[in-house]
């Protein structure tokens with residue numbers, strides 16, 4: 001837990017945007033409510049709209065009321081939280097406005113740690129950094145929190161990382177991948193390295209293959225122009241899915257320090273087998289949704305979404321087979337898929353263990369033979385280990401039955417609420433702990449792998465395939481895994 005003594009001056013660039021309304025202010029409010037913010041912590045909200053301080057606080061109050069459960073709001077707590085918040089409006093691209101920010105900073109205690117949070121459209125990150133540098137607003141202790149995407153490809157991410165490095169020290173740069181803040185994602189470290197049962201079985205001797213599914217039922221939610229120039233590969237695979245893969249596949253770090261964990265993740269990224277042009281037809285499926293249904297309602301196709309240009313080959317779904325070229329994982333495929341407008345919001349990892357070396361039961365039950373560990377990241381956070389037992393009853397002989405050892409975190413630990421990822425991430429940034437943030441070399445190795453994949457797709461003229469909203473992606477995704485005599489978990 002963070003010491004509430006760590007007083008910070010948190011400056012939020014883009015404080016009236018979607019991310020700030022949906023995630024950042026609710027997370028800050030929850031930290032305040034849990035008394036995890038130091039009494040001395042101050043928040044400066046910056047945006048373009050011309051609000052007075054009262055209007056800005058009212059806007060934040062309304063957004064919090066929409067977002068939080070009524071039981072979490074008390075007028076006294078809300079007012080005490082809002083009293084921490086100041087507001088300034090200016091255009092971040094013009095130098096002048098930054099003086100108001102510097103003024104606010106100079107009015108507070110100088111010992112407060114300065115944290116700058118970039119929650120603006122990514123096109124503004126470089127401009128803001130440039131102004132902060134030229135106005136001498138930062139010192140060697142200033143921290144910066146940067147939302148994804150960090151660049152659009154390897155060259156642009158390097159350029160931006162170089163610029164950040166010219167102003168901030170790497171140990172003060174907090175690159176967000178909000179999946180790392182999710183409790184269930186952090187639990188991968190506990191599961192793997194606190195339980196020798198799993199630690200000793202976590203390799204190609206015992207595991208046949210692993211599935212990672214991050215499915216969303218939403219479409220692109222009014223972000224057509226951002227999404228169309230990005231796509232699911234860059235938006236989700238380059239960041240969240242590769243991070244999940246790293247946490248699943250990395251070797252044990254020698255301790256829990258930021259660098260020990262990140263060193264191990266980098267080794268995985270370096271060992272990813274390239275998706276060459278020869279492999280693209282069998283190892284990669286990209287899809288784009290057409291009209292269909294979501295939660296029982298008809299929904300438009302990607303090309304009919306608001307803001308659409310009417311034509312595009314951008315993928316809203318991707319499925320791929322990834323191999324890791326090292327001793328631990330040789331010959332173990334990782335099947336990964338993620339998409340918009342799938343039947344439900346569900347993120348889960350399925351670890352398929354190999355069958356026992358010698359099989360003595362009815363041959364007609366051999367299909368049951370593999371143990372599976374199902375890690376539910378969201379919703380119904382928890383995990384289940386599918387094991388084989390004897391089917392109960394006198395008439396059944398030695399028949400096998402598969403059943404789960406099921407652990408639902410909410411039920412087992414009587415958790416009333418699981419903290420949102422941003423609560424954890426803001427807390428760690430205030431503490432100065434980087435283990436849940438992405439280091440420069442991780443971002444760049446991830447881009448290197450994604451760039452070659454996209455280049456190879458283009459070279460071999462691979463196009464996106466269509467799937468109806470409300471289905472599990474193009475049929476080619478099922479064919480990809482069926483070719484290996486396997487199936488995606490929900491089809492099993």
Ligand SMILES: NC(=O)C1=CN([C@@H]2O[C@H](COP(=O)(O)OP(=O)(O)OC[C@H]3O[C@@H](n4cnc5c(N)ncnc54)[C@H](OP(=O)(O)O)[C@@H]3O)[C@@H](O)[C@H]2O)C=CC1
Nearest residue numbers: 014015016017018019047048049091092119120122147148
């Ligand atoms: N929204 C989400 O769920 C997620 C967002 N992100 C990332 O977070 C970042 C912010 O996204 P999001 O909140 O959706 O963006 P929005 O477009 O909703 O918000 C942008 C904010 O920046 C302000 N702003 C924009 N241009 C200027 C300018 N020239 N001068 C001053 N203020 C400006 C806006 O001010 P005003 O409102 O006054 O115009 C607004 O407060 C992006 O990098 C995005 O990729 C990452 C993960 C999820």
Ligand SMILES: O=C1O[C@H](COP(=O)(O)O)[C@@H](O)[C@H](O)[C@H]1O
Nearest residue numbers: 148178179216218235236240347
């Ligand atoms: O970063 C992003 O993540 C969200 C999905 O996050 P989740 O926590 O709801 O699983 C995704 O919708 C968005 O496109 C992407 O930019």
